[in-house]
Amino acid sequence: MSAEDIGIFTIEFPDPFTLSYYNDKFQTLDSNVSFQYPILDGIRTLSTSGVSNGDDPYGIMFVPTLTSSDCIEAEKDFVPANATRRQNLPDVDYSLIAVAPWFSPTCQQEYFAAARGLPVKGFFTYLPSNNSETPPLISDPAWGLGDGGSWKSANRYPVYAIPGISGSIIMQQLNLYSGNITTVPNGRELVDIYAPSSYVRLWANVDTGSPSQLPSLWVFLLVVLALLCIIAGGSSCFLHVLQRRRRRDLRTRIINGQVDLEALGVKKLTVPQEYLDKMPVYNYTREATASEEKEAELLVPPQPLPQARLSLKPSQIPSEPGEPLVRRSSAPSPSAPAEHAHPAFSQPTCPICLDDFEPNITPIRELPCRHIFHPDCVDTFLLNNSSLCPMCKKSTLPDGYCPDIITNAMVRRERYIRRYRQRAQSGTPPEVNAFIGQIRRITSRGRRSSQSQIAATSLPAPASAVPAQSGGRRHGLMGGNILHAMAERRVFSAPVRPQPDIEMGNAAAPSSTIPEHQAATAVPATAEPPTLSPSTSPTCDPIPANSHTRREWARQRALELLRSRRPPEVVALEEAEARRERGWRRVLGKIFPSA
């Protein structure tokens, strides 16, 4: 390879033949007692044969010996008589660097030929002159040997041209450093340090560029590639860590009861067999006459209820001046378990197959929400389809139940819904926020004592009857979420209409007979079983008062309908699809999970 610079030093090495032991330690002499000569520029590389990438030719300098007498005669003008020759070096295959003036093509051929027979690593030549200019290019006729340039490939060593003045200086020094140690410059001092038999000679190093020898373009590309790899790896790690954290976070919130995956439509949960087995199965008994009556009573739009019917202590009753409509739900509350050995509502028929239960014969399964079904009817549904009670859509799984695997799809879906709700909530009008605040106060007050209660607040009609469930399943923590959910439904659901909602055993539920204006306020009281979860009930919505908001509602509702609703099945489908994705996409997805 082309020479960048050349360094010439004086070295000392022991005579390998006088030593009894092997020692080829070459020592560079200090510059103040020896010759050192760097050639930093003006070097012209004439041929690079024999040098591979990363090789820096080096060796002991000498002048090759000519053969023809004409040339020996002509050489005397350029080479001092005592210049270092091969015979001034020990007869060992040390690396050599040949130095010779270029004074005639014939003699140059002889120099090259002489060097070819020796372990020469490089050849320095120079056009004899006293100037320090860079020697001419290889294409210059000065370098012609009359063989069409074949000398370059014939030599197995590189040839470098140095400026004439440098060549002369080196030649002078080679003349000085050719004898034994005492004859070289500062020989007297050197002999004190080194053995008298040691050689002191000139040494040359050719620096052919950066050690890696990679072309700079490749280096650049490699650097870019490496950077890309680092960025890719880094972001991949980051995303994986982020997802991991989000999954853990979601799990924590599920366990804490802040998130209900199924109610949000994030994931369709099913009930594992072990949980199903914990739900009681017993024979149906008819004992519901009393509660039937009670329900029938409750179905009538309740204007001021007798104080005796209130299940709350007076201190817990909201003290709004209006008509506090705090009703007892017919569902059992943990505070009064004695009453409820069996389901409190009258359910004479299995809601799934519509067959009647036969007292003391039919086995029934009771869900935690106290709804009863034929085990055959409900078990497969719970095991395979959903963990929500088909009747009240309340989860049948215990508090904080968390599926074994939280997938990234679930995390994404949950985040999407949460953000969507936050946006929806921030868009709610102030009176709704005030309303939420009111509910929140009530909820926090009633939180401890009541499993389920329906509190109606005295808001401007007709939005007066809104059930606020104080979170039997998810106590306080979930309270806020329910309210958020309600706020969301407030925006996106239609106003309540009297619908013929066939309810189990609700013989007295011809809600269509209720005048419409009344039905609007009474629907939460009539149609739904009291354990209703507000987030899943479309009938819980307060109705906007004026026609403008109503129109806005209708619009939102239409938008909601147009937007493709993605029920849990869709998520499940997506997951299945993701599993089926082609290999490379899956790999890419693994590396760069979408956050």
Place this chain on the structure above:
Amino acid sequence: MAAARKRILKEYTECSNDTPPGMKINFDEQNMTEWEILMDGPEQSVYSGGHFKLRLTFPNEYPFKPPVVSFKTKIYHPNISNDDKGSMCLGMLRPDAWKPPNKVISVLHLVRTLLIEPNVDDAIEASIAGEFKDNKKGFEKTAKEWVKQYAK
């Protein structure tokens, strides 16, 4: 599935014993999950005189999922989508509002009630709902024209 068939059969018996006025159910025992319903427009509605063909499709998950009601005959109505599906999705027919004890007979009643009194607040066709509210005469005219054009 067997249980669902049993229930559908049971519901069919109930419906055929007490068919809502102006309705006729074509029931195919080979294909119980698709009912074809022929319905006359209720007398007191703008659709009176029309004959509408409906399809009631029971999903595999019935009764855990609501049946799907679709009008095969084009109809100008705020709650019925104005496309080739003619789908209807409101009230108890919404998947999140559906409950297993809801019965087909009440679905049929709901359909009939809606023809008599459209529910503009839960409309699927917002433009028709708007017309119904703001320009009832115009709505009635178009609805009647459609009845003549498609439902004779």
